[in-house]
Amino acid sequence: KAGxxxxxxxxxKTRGQQVTLSCSPxxxxxxxxxxxxxxGQGLQFLFEYFSETQRNKGNFPGRFSGRQFSNSRSExxxxxxxxxxxALYLCASSLAGGTxxxxxxxxxxxxxxx
Amino acid sequence: xxxxxxxxxxxxxxxxxSLELGCNYSYGGTVNLxxxxxxxGQHLQLLLKYFSGDPLVKGIKGFEAEFIKSKFSFNLRKPxxxxxxxAEYFCAVNSENYxxxxxxxxxxxxxxxP
Numbered sequence: 001k002a003g004x005x006x007x008x009x010x011x012x013k014t015r016g017q018q019v020t021l022s023c024s025p026x027x028x029x030x031x032x033x034x035x036x037x038x039x040g041q042g043l044q045f046l047f048e049y050f051s052e053t054q055r056n057k058g059n060f061p062g063r064f065s066g067r068q069f070s071n072s073r074s075e076x077x078x079x080x081x082x083x084x085x086x087a088l089y090l091c092a093s094s095l096a097g098g099t100x101x102x103x104x105x106x107x108x109x110x111x112x113x114x
Numbered sequence: 115x116x117x118x119x120x121x122x123x124x125x126x127x128x129x130x131x132s133l134e135l136g137c138n139y140s141y142g143g144t145v146n147l148x149x150x151x152x153x154x155g156q157h158l159q160l161l162l163k164y165f166s167g168d169p170l171v172k173g174i175k176g177f178e179a180e181f182i183k184s185k186f187s188f189n190l191r192k193p194x195x196x197x198x199x200x201a202e203y204f205c206a207v208n209s210e211n212y213x214x215x216x217x218x219x220x221x222x223x224x225x226x227x228p
Binding site for chain 1: 146150157158159160163165204206208209210215216217218219220221
């Protein structure tokens with residue numbers, strides 16, 4: 001079974017631009033979660049999607065948004081980029097997002113904002 | 115707010131030494147506990163998890179963890195580390211009472227010297 005894939009792997013943007021990151025979950029998984037990983041803040045939960053609906057949201061500004069498609073693939077968008085948005089963005093999938101399910105992580109997209 | 119703390123930022127051990135990484139959480143009620151590992155250049159992957167039952171859980175690669183409810187702790191242990199255990203280790207918690215999103219600790223970097 002193929003693992004979680006994320007595209008692109010690396011991205012360089014400038015302040016004020018917007019960016020869209022993509023995540024394809026493991027086949028059959030319907031829950032997709034997004035995390036931001038930085039050296040200072042560690043891994044922080046952004047949001048979780050299940051069956052095309054945002055089910056949980058972390059404490060991030062509205063510039064961070066996402067969506068999920070009918071095939072469970074998910075995209076994350078960050079508008080009006082700030083220097084502090086430079087981070088590794090991780091996507092994780094699970095069967096249904098239950099609290100006892102294992103989350104399977106992708107390799108991440110490393111975003112650098114200049 | 116719910117939080118997870120990990121006692122050590124960076125641990126350096128020689129091969130064959132014993133390992134214990136501390137993890138404490140600040141949730142009330144029933145929790146699910148996880149340890150994830152991130153080897154250099156690789157995805158985050160699950161080491162072990164605890165939901166209920168025997169508080170001593172065994173994971174992959176010889177790791178185990180003990181849940182002590184009275185201390186709100188879930189410490190990771192390995193009797194004899196190998197150079198290949200060099201990685202970053204993350205403790206994570208979730209709870210039905212607080213939504214399904216994971217809260218991760220800041221991570222502990224383990225360096226094993228050959």
